[in-house]
Amino acid sequence: MTIQISSSLEQLVNRLVNRLKPTAIYLFGSQARGDAAEDSDYDLLVILPDTSLPRHERESKAYDALWGLSAPADVIVLTATEFKESQQVATSLASTVLREGALLYG
Template identity: 50%
Template sequence: MTDPILEQKPKLADTVRRLVAAYRPERIYLFGSVARGDSGPDSDYDLLVIVPNDAPPEQRDGGLAYRALWGVGTAVDAVVCTSGWFHARTHLKASLPGTVLREGRLLHAA
């Protein structure tokens, strides 16, 4: 099932497509103000890209995201982590994984 926000925000959909092509991630979550619905005109897209534990080092590098998103035409903050790192911290409310599970929106699942 596709999150309707991808149809409403074409630049976000393009961003997700580019990240999927670059990383082949297990999941991509949108979090932050856009996910919560309280974004303003200067808000960026906050994305958590979850890669497999055995992903090669270059696919764990956030720099790959910025190269993939060059010219996308919108501000994006992409955080990359492994699935093991993510799942080990989901029980911590103050952690990024805990926040993403509470407030985030799943945009891609392999």
Template identity: 40%
Template sequence: MEIRGVLAEAASGIRRARSIVPRGWLELSALRWELYAVLQNVLDAMAMIVADLGLRKPSTYAGLGVALREAGLLSGEHEELVKEVAATRNVLAHAYRKLGREDLERITRDLLPRVAGLIEALARVAEERGLDPPSPRDRLSRVFERHGVVLAYLFGSRARGTAREDSDYDLAVLLPREEVGVVEEVALALELAEELGVPPDKVDLVVLNKADPGLVARVLR
């Protein structure tokens, strides 16, 4: 999983941990796991950043903050936070039976808000250093989201794996409204071409809302 994906999963884990009300052993186990997964994902993302930038590889998780602070990428405060994250992760991994409800709630209340700030700082580092750039699929997904596309489908030679370097991108989309104007269709095609880094005439866009049944059948075949 890419750096951004690992950080996104850590952020999602924070939201899940905050939503858990530990009434019994089942909820306590779920909370313990979410806390461990959040901290592990943050440390994994940091290790990936250190490796991608060719920085000195530390021998411990706690050293990741030192390496990134020495490179001018994290603050001294973040460095100390990473040490706390690593120590807490170790306790959750190896001494979890000693942790009670109050311990887990304290981690959720006191540590996770600061970890959320660390995640944001690491995401900025990845973006500013050009690490783990968004994939074409991610970029296209954002275009589809902006236009309210309900379904997007790649067909033709690129879907079959038989495309040449200069082959067109054949894309079919379904929009949430029956009436789709030419201006909207052209705007969507232009944005898709820009994200793909190809001339507009290399994107063949089929709007399924207005396509004839024969074409729809060929697209979905």
């Protein structure tokens, strides 16, 4: 899927890449589908190399990386293994993102 990357989205991705060193970042939800309202946020799925860091701590680091940016974002952070395992379930977030989302990085 091809999307127009705004400067706000580019800033979000750059911050996440610089701070978290992900293997991939996907945009999903209304922004990826092209039916976003003016006040819609960016839904981002960040894939990290495998780590023992709990998911809530990974997501806390992601939100810390975005501190001070004006673009609203919801960020979900999975490890590569979590992402791969989740793809096996057709109704999982990972499967939905692969079907309907857009790869922004990786």
